[in-house]
Amino acid sequence: MYKAPVEEIAFTLKHVAGMGEALSKGLLGDLGEDLVDAILAEAGRFATEEVAPLAEIGDRQGARLADGEVRLPDGWRDLYRNWIAGGWNGLTAPEAFGGQALPHMLNVAALEMWNSGSMAFALAPTLTMGAIEAVSAHGSAALKDKYLEKMVSGEWTGTMNLTEPHAGSDLGVLKARAERRSDGSYRLFGQKIFITWGEHDAAENIIHLVLARLPDAPAGTRGISLFLVPKFLVNDDGSLGARNDLFCHSLEHKLGIHGSPTCTMIYGDGKFGDEKGAVGWLIGEENKGLACMFTMMNNARLAVGMQGVAICEAATQKAVAYARERTQGRAPGWSGAGMSPIVEHPDVARMLLTMKALTQGARAISYACAHAIDMSHRAGEGHRHWQERAALLTPIAKSFSTEAGVDVASLGIQVHGGMGFIEETGAARYLRDARIAPIYEGTNGIQAIDLVTRKLPLSGGDQVKGFIAELREIADSVRCSNLDGFGDTAARLDAGIADLEQATDWLLKTLADEKAAEALSGATPYQRLFGLVLTGCYLAKGGLAESGDGGSDGRIALCRFAAENLLAETAALRDRVVNGAASLAAARILLA
Amino acid sequence: MYKAPVEEIAFTLKHVAGMGEALSKGLLGDLGEDLVDAILAEAGRFATEEVAPLAEIGDRQGARLADGEVRLPDGWRDLYRNWIAGGWNGLTAPEAFGGQALPHMLNVAALEMWNSGSMAFALAPTLTMGAIEAVSAHGSAALKDKYLEKMVSGEWTGTMNLTEPHAGSDLGVLKARAERRSDGSYRLFGQKIFITWGEHDAAENIIHLVLARLPDAPAGTRGISLFLVPKFLVNDDGSLGARNDLFCHSLEHKLGIHGSPTCTMIYGDGKFGDEKGAVGWLIGEENKGLACMFTMMNNARLAVGMQGVAICEAATQKAVAYARERTQGRAPGWSGAGMSPIVEHPDVARMLLTMKALTQGARAISYACAHAIDMSHRAGEGHRHWQERAALLTPIAKSFSTEAGVDVASLGIQVHGGMGFIEETGAARYLRDARIAPIYEGTNGIQAIDLVTRKLPLSGGDQVKGFIAELREIADSVRCSNLDGFGDTAARLDAGIADLEQATDWLLKTLADEKAAEALSGATPYQRLFGLVLTGCYLAKGGLAESGDGGSDGRIALCRFAAENLLAETAALRDRVVNGAASLAAARILLA
Known part of the structure; x- marks a missing residue:
C-alpha cells in the first residue's frame, strides 16, 4: 500500500527545486519551513490513510450513470466530504474567497501525493482548481462573488469543457455555440466530450467552464469565448435555483481512471428549463476564450x-x-x-x-x-x-x-x-x-511542438541558453566536489548538456531558416533529451545537497546510476533531432 | 479492422528469413512456393475473417467460471470448431498422427496472423502445439497412440502446468507431488496456477501436462517429472471414460487476454473419482521432466x-x-x-x-x-x-x-x-x-540471463561471432549497392554491429573471469542491443532484396529511417553493458 514519501518530497522541494532559497530570501511571504513541513505531513497522511485505501474499489466499480445521475464508487462521496473538511481544495486559491494563497510548489507536492493515492479521485480537485484559476483571473466581480467561495471550499466542483468529437488538439474548429440574451447572459448549445467529473453526486453544484462560439464570431481560434455554466442556477442569495439545461448523456468506458466520470455533456437540448439553451455567463471578453484558457495552461x-x-x-x-x-x-x-x-x-x-x-x-x-x-x-x-x-x-x-x-x-x-x-x-x-x-x-506531441516553436525562441533563445548555462554549473559543482561516489557523473553530465546545447542550437537555427517540418521532426526526441539531462542534473543537485548535509541516503549513488546508465541515451536523442528529419521525410511514402 | 498482411509476411519469410534459399535448395522437402503462398493466404483469411471479428467480444465478456465449468465468450466455441475443421492445429505436427509436418517458418507466420486476430484465442492452439511437441518427443508409444491424433486434430486441447504460487521463474521449488501406482500409472496432487486454457467448453477433452515431484525425488530441478493428466480418462478404444480428479478452482482477473481462461487447477483433491489423486502417466523418464520441457522451449x-x-x-x-x-x-x-x-x-x-x-x-x-x-x-x-x-x-x-x-x-x-x-x-x-x-x-529478464550465460558461450563464442560476421556482410552489401535511398544506413549498421561486437567480447571475457554479477547487470541492455542491430540488418536485407526485384514499396526508406533514427541507441546500450555494472552495484543501497 502506498505511503506518502513526505521527507523525500520535502527534500526535493527545498534542496533541488528552489524552495529552500526562496524561503530563506523571504520570497514566499510569511511561509516558513515549519508550516511547509506540517502541510506536507498532513497532505501525506490524507493521501495515505484516506485516499489510497479507496483507490481499488474506485477502479473496480467505476463511476456509473443511471437516469442521468452519476454515482461515484462506494465511499467516494464521504472521501470527498473529508477532502472539503480538510480545507485542501483552496491551497493556492485567493484568500479573499477562503483560499490559503500558498505557493504552487506546495500544491503540486500535495497533488502528487493525492494522485498517488488515487489519480481518478484527485482529478476532481485538479479540475476545480483550474476552474477557480480561470474565474479568478478573468471573471467579473459579480461572477467571482457568486461562485468562487463555494468552489474554493470545494462544495461546488468545476469542469473544463473544451473537446468536441472533431475538435481535440485543434480547438479552432469547435462548434458549440452561444447566443446573447438581453439580460447579459448567454444561452449555450452543443455537445462536449471527455468532460472529466462532468457529472457526479459528491457536490451540490458543478460549475462548467465551456468554450463556445458566438453567432458573429470570426472563424478559428479567434472566435472562441469562455462561459461559466452552472449545473444548478444560483440565486442572488447564493441558494441553488432551477436545474440548468445541460446533462450528462453518457460515460466513457476507459482503459483506466475508472472512478473518474468522463462525460459526454449535452448543452441546450431542452431537457431542463422552460427555454432551450443552457444559461451561461461570459468569462473575460467575447472571442478571447482561448486566451483565458492559456493563462491557466x-x-x-x-x-x-x-x-x-x-x-x-x-x-x-x-x-x-x-x-x-x-x-x-x-x-x-x-x-x-x-x-x-x-x-x-x-x-x-x-x-x-x-x-x-x-x-x-x-x-x-x-x-x-x-x-x-x-x-x-x-x-x-x-x-x-x-x-x-x-x-x-x-x-x-x-x-x-x-x-x-x-x-x-x-x-x-x-x-x-x-x-x-x-x-x-x-x-x-x-x-x-x-x-x-x-x-x-x-498530447505530448503537442507539448513538443510548443517547446520547440514557442518556448525555445523566448527572449531570442536566451532563456534556454541561460538555463543550459545553469546546468553546466551543476556539472561543474559535481566535478569540484571530488566525491568518489559520483563516479563518472560530471563527465556524463557534460556530455548530456553538450548534446542538449547542440540540439538546441540546431533547432533555433532551423526555425530561423523557417524549416518548420524539419524542426518538428525532432521535437519529441528533443523534449525527451531535455528531460533526461534535467534528470541527471537535478539528481546531482540532490546528491550535492545531501553531501553538504553529511547525509548518505543514497542520492549520490542514484545520481551516478542515472548518469552512467540512463544519460548515455542523450547522444542518440541529439542525433535524432539533428539528423533524423531527412529519413523521416523519405519514409513517409510508407504512410501514403 | 485487422487485415492479414500476407504479402509482407511472404516477402519476409522468403527474402529475409531464409525460406527462399531453403526452398530453392530443396531443404524443405516437397514444399514449394505455391503451397507456401496458398497456406499463408488461407491462414490470413481465417485470421482476418473468422478470428479478428470475435476478438472484441472475447475481451469484453472474457471467459467465465460457473459451477466448475468455464464458458468461453459468445461465438468462440464455433470459432474453435472452424479452426479444427480448417486443419490448422496440426501444421507442424507429425504426419503419423494426422499432422502436416510443415516447416516451423510457416507455422510462426500463421501464428502471427491468428494472434493478430485474437491473441487470447490463439493461445489455445499455441498451448496444444506445445503439448503435442512434448508428447511426440518424449511420450511412450502407448501415450502417443492414445492421445496424439486427437490433439493434432484439435479435438482435444493441451495445457502446460508448471507454475505454483511460490515457483515461477524457479521451478526447482515446486511442490506438486506424484505417487507411483502398481499399474504403471501415477496419482497427482497439488495446485497449479496461471494455467492457460486449463478449462473450457470448446473441446471434448483437455490433456494436461503437469510437472510434479515423486516422493523419493532429489531436491531442486533434478527431481521434477512430467506427467500427462487428461481431464477425462481415455478408454482403450479411444472413447472417453470417467472424469479425472482435477478441476479448475478459479479464473484470474487479468489486465488483458480476457477471452483466454487462466486457471488455478487443483489436482487430487478428491472432487472426482473413487480414490483421491488425479491419474497421470509419466512422459519421458522420472526426474527428467525439466529436460522434456526444455526440448520444446x-x-x-x-x-x-x-x-x-x-x-x-x-x-x-x-x-x-x-x-x-x-x-x-x-x-x-x-x-x-x-x-x-x-x-x-x-x-x-x-x-x-x-x-x-x-x-x-x-x-x-x-x-x-x-x-x-x-x-x-x-x-x-x-x-x-x-x-x-x-x-x-x-x-x-x-x-x-x-x-x-x-x-x-x-x-x-x-x-x-x-x-x-x-x-x-x-x-x-x-x-x-x-x-x-x-x-x-x-520473463524477458530470464531470457537475457539465458542469452548471456548459455547462448553466448556456445561453441566457445564462435556461434555469436560467426553471426556478427554475417551481419557485417549485410552492411557491406548495403554499402556496395550504392543506392542513394539507403542514406547513411551502411555506416549506421557498421556502428551498431561494432557496438554489438564490443559488448559481446566484454560479456564473454567477463563470464570467463567468472564475474557473473557484472555480466548479468548488462544482460537486458545487451539483449535489446542485439535485437536492435538485427532489426537494422534485416530491414536492410529486405531493402536489398526489393532493389533486386526492382520494386519500390518503401523497404529501403523504412530501413534508412530505422538506421538513422532508431539505431543510434546502440551506443547507449553498449555503454550500459560495458560500463553500467559498477554504478548499479553501488546504487543497491537504495533497495536494501
Whole structure:
C-alpha cells in the first residue's frame, strides 16, 4: 500500500527545486519551513490513510450513470466530504474567497501525493482548481462573488469543457455555440466530450467552464469565448435555483481512471428549463476564450505532470516492496539460505533503480516548474525571467513525467512477473491510469511542438541558453566536489548538456531558416533529451545537497546510476533531432 | 479492422528469413512456393475473417467460471470448431498422427496472423502445439497412440502446468507431488496456477501436462517429472471414460487476454473419482521432466515472440488507418483545404514509422529464428550450427518482439489521442493483451540471463561471432549497392554491429573471469542491443532484396529511417553493458 514519501518530497522541494532559497530570501511571504513541513505531513497522511485505501474499489466499480445521475464508487462521496473538511481544495486559491494563497510548489507536492493515492479521485480537485484559476483571473466581480467561495471550499466542483468529437488538439474548429440574451447572459448549445467529473453526486453544484462560439464570431481560434455554466442556477442569495439545461448523456468506458466520470455533456437540448439553451455567463471578453484558457495552461499541464510523478512513486513503492519479499532463484553472490529475494538479481535491481531515478527526475523537474511559476507571480525584475522559465519547463514537466509514469508503471508490472498481470495485485492499474496522462491536456506531441516553436525562441533563445548555462554549473559543482561516489557523473553530465546545447542550437537555427517540418521532426526526441539531462542534473543537485548535509541516503549513488546508465541515451536523442528529419521525410511514402 | 498482411509476411519469410534459399535448395522437402503462398493466404483469411471479428467480444465478456465449468465468450466455441475443421492445429505436427509436418517458418507466420486476430484465442492452439511437441518427443508409444491424433486434430486441447504460487521463474521449488501406482500409472496432487486454457467448453477433452515431484525425488530441478493428466480418462478404444480428479478452482482477473481462461487447477483433491489423486502417466523418464520441457522451449518462446509481432502488426494497422482519417490542425507544408490528416504531422509520422520499423524488425528476427529451428531439424553437418543459431536467436526473438509489442501498442494509443483511451476504440486492448508477453514463458529478464550465460558461450563464442560476421556482410552489401535511398544506413549498421561486437567480447571475457554479477547487470541492455542491430540488418536485407526485384514499396526508406533514427541507441546500450555494472552495484543501497 502506498505511503506518502513526505521527507523525500520535502527534500526535493527545498534542496533541488528552489524552495529552500526562496524561503530563506523571504520570497514566499510569511511561509516558513515549519508550516511547509506540517502541510506536507498532513497532505501525506490524507493521501495515505484516506485516499489510497479507496483507490481499488474506485477502479473496480467505476463511476456509473443511471437516469442521468452519476454515482461515484462506494465511499467516494464521504472521501470527498473529508477532502472539503480538510480545507485542501483552496491551497493556492485567493484568500479573499477562503483560499490559503500558498505557493504552487506546495500544491503540486500535495497533488502528487493525492494522485498517488488515487489519480481518478484527485482529478476532481485538479479540475476545480483550474476552474477557480480561470474565474479568478478573468471573471467579473459579480461572477467571482457568486461562485468562487463555494468552489474554493470545494462544495461546488468545476469542469473544463473544451473537446468536441472533431475538435481535440485543434480547438479552432469547435462548434458549440452561444447566443446573447438581453439580460447579459448567454444561452449555450452543443455537445462536449471527455468532460472529466462532468457529472457526479459528491457536490451540490458543478460549475462548467465551456468554450463556445458566438453567432458573429470570426472563424478559428479567434472566435472562441469562455462561459461559466452552472449545473444548478444560483440565486442572488447564493441558494441553488432551477436545474440548468445541460446533462450528462453518457460515460466513457476507459482503459483506466475508472472512478473518474468522463462525460459526454449535452448543452441546450431542452431537457431542463422552460427555454432551450443552457444559461451561461461570459468569462473575460467575447472571442478571447482561448486566451483565458492559456493563462491557466501552465498550471493545468503541470498538474497532469504530477499525475505522472504520482504514478511513478506509487508503482515504484509497490515494486520495491514486492521484490524484497518475493524469493526466486539464487542471485549471483547470494549467500543466504534457499532462494534469494528477487531484488538481489541484477536485472531486477536495474529495473527498480531505473524506476527510482525516473521518479526522482520527473519530480524534480515538476517541482522546479512550480517554483518558476511561484517566482513568476512576483513583480519586479525577475518577473519575465521566471515567467519564461515556467513556460519553458511546463512542456518538459508534463511530457517527461507522464512518459515516465507509463514506463515506470510498465516496469512495475514486469518486476511482479505473472502477478503483475493480475488485476488484484494493483500493479496493472497504475499502467492503465498512467496511460491517459501523455494524451490529455495537450498530447505530448503537442507539448513538443510548443517547446520547440514557442518556448525555445523566448527572449531570442536566451532563456534556454541561460538555463543550459545553469546546468553546466551543476556539472561543474559535481566535478569540484571530488566525491568518489559520483563516479563518472560530471563527465556524463557534460556530455548530456553538450548534446542538449547542440540540439538546441540546431533547432533555433532551423526555425530561423523557417524549416518548420524539419524542426518538428525532432521535437519529441528533443523534449525527451531535455528531460533526461534535467534528470541527471537535478539528481546531482540532490546528491550535492545531501553531501553538504553529511547525509548518505543514497542520492549520490542514484545520481551516478542515472548518469552512467540512463544519460548515455542523450547522444542518440541529439542525433535524432539533428539528423533524423531527412529519413523521416523519405519514409513517409510508407504512410501514403 | 485487422487485415492479414500476407504479402509482407511472404516477402519476409522468403527474402529475409531464409525460406527462399531453403526452398530453392530443396531443404524443405516437397514444399514449394505455391503451397507456401496458398497456406499463408488461407491462414490470413481465417485470421482476418473468422478470428479478428470475435476478438472484441472475447475481451469484453472474457471467459467465465460457473459451477466448475468455464464458458468461453459468445461465438468462440464455433470459432474453435472452424479452426479444427480448417486443419490448422496440426501444421507442424507429425504426419503419423494426422499432422502436416510443415516447416516451423510457416507455422510462426500463421501464428502471427491468428494472434493478430485474437491473441487470447490463439493461445489455445499455441498451448496444444506445445503439448503435442512434448508428447511426440518424449511420450511412450502407448501415450502417443492414445492421445496424439486427437490433439493434432484439435479435438482435444493441451495445457502446460508448471507454475505454483511460490515457483515461477524457479521451478526447482515446486511442490506438486506424484505417487507411483502398481499399474504403471501415477496419482497427482497439488495446485497449479496461471494455467492457460486449463478449462473450457470448446473441446471434448483437455490433456494436461503437469510437472510434479515423486516422493523419493532429489531436491531442486533434478527431481521434477512430467506427467500427462487428461481431464477425462481415455478408454482403450479411444472413447472417453470417467472424469479425472482435477478441476479448475478459479479464473484470474487479468489486465488483458480476457477471452483466454487462466486457471488455478487443483489436482487430487478428491472432487472426482473413487480414490483421491488425479491419474497421470509419466512422459519421458522420472526426474527428467525439466529436460522434456526444455526440448520444446525454443518453439514455445518463439510462439510468445509471435504474439509480440502480432500485436505490433495489428496495432500499427489500426493507428495508420486512424491517422489517415483523422484530421486536426495544419501540418507544416500542408497545402490542402482545412485541417490535415494527422499522419501529415511529423511527430505522428515518426510514431507510425517507428511502429512499422519495430514490427518489421521483430517479425524478421522471429522468422529467422523459425528458419534456424527448421534447419536444425535436418541431420548432417549443419545440424549443430543451426541448433546453436536457433538457441541464440530464441531469447532475442522472444524478448525483442514482446517488448516491441508493448511499445508499439502504447504508441498506437498515443496516435489515437483521447480516443485511444476509450476501450471501444480497440487500441487499448492491444496494450492490455501485449503486456503479458514479456512476462510469461520466461520473463524477458530470464531470457537475457539465458542469452548471456548459455547462448553466448556456445561453441566457445564462435556461434555469436560467426553471426556478427554475417551481419557485417549485410552492411557491406548495403554499402556496395550504392543506392542513394539507403542514406547513411551502411555506416549506421557498421556502428551498431561494432557496438554489438564490443559488448559481446566484454560479456564473454567477463563470464570467463567468472564475474557473473557484472555480466548479468548488462544482460537486458545487451539483449535489446542485439535485437536492435538485427532489426537494422534485416530491414536492410529486405531493402536489398526489393532493389533486386526492382520494386519500390518503401523497404529501403523504412530501413534508412530505422538506421538513422532508431539505431543510434546502440551506443547507449553498449555503454550500459560495458560500463553500467559498477554504478548499479553501488546504487543497491537504495533497495536494501
